[in-house]
Amino acid sequence: MSTSTSPALSVLDLVPVRTGQTSAQAVAASLALAERADALGLRRYWFAEHHNMASVGSTTPPVLIAAAAARTSRIRVGSGGVMLPNHAPLVVAEQFAALEALAPGRVDLGIGRAPGSDPVITQLLRMSGTSSDVERFPQHVQDILALVSPEGATLQFTSGGTYDVHATPAATGTPQVWLLGSSDYSAQLAASLGLPYVFANHFSGEGLERALGLYRGQYRPSEAHPEPVTFLTANVVAADTAEEAEARALPQLRAMARLRLNRPMRALETVEEAAAAEIDDAMTPLIEGMRQRWIIGTGAQAASELQSLAQTHGVDEIMVSPIAASRATEALDGTDGRARTLELLVEALGA
Structure with missing residues (x-):
């Protein structure tokens, strides 16, 4: 499909933790941002899953989703995503069935195949045993689809007989399941299962056209989704001036560079700390x-780039990761730069 109108906007939140900020303050800032996104009319607010990172507080998406659902009224809330190899499918299904009961019709379950952490943490998360086998990812996705449905799943014993399993006893609705990925694998799996798909463009950006082409070209219609459904993610900083946007982007750029160089991670720098540091x-x-891949500029500049991105790839929605860092003088339980990014984008796009 193509779009000639402004794309809908959504948010991906990693719950950034800056210098001098506690976990409680970082979470409070993100929940305030979720409220602002709801008031601005954005479509979704998703929390990522990452572990053992000093600058990322989003370790348990279901807990954060529940808190965001309680603070909002209309925006869809969900995971971007739950890293399924870290969790037993039944646990995920039960968590999101409960979330659907808390916020009926507003819950998205985004599922990813990557572990979201280093090998040591991955092993700690998988100490429950073989239920976390990465090679069984396709079957685990199908298990979750069955478990969260009102009909539930039926186990067939090899010795004969069956056993019914439900993620929740009396479901009247189900969370919408999305597959996430930054390679061909999840695109092809989503196509084969007739599921919505999101390419993690904010993380990689490489292979986007190929992944979307595979997804759309190989798509097998499902009852819930007769046509392929997809959108893109993007790292975005918008500010009142281009200079301010560049300044607020630098701390996150430096953090990602340290990550890719395998250097020790630390809390996200303030704007002032990043400006004073040597590169x-x-x-x-x-x-x-x-x-070059991130979208950084004034509201009008960032909105224009987002609209071009949506039109180029034929999507009607962009999920922005608002990565604007904070200034040292700004409240520790607030997130002025990220909130301003959303406000300017909505203003410029008329979303």
């Missing part, structure tokens, strides 16, 4: 490369 020769090309 060494190893970081420079990484920062410059990411800067």
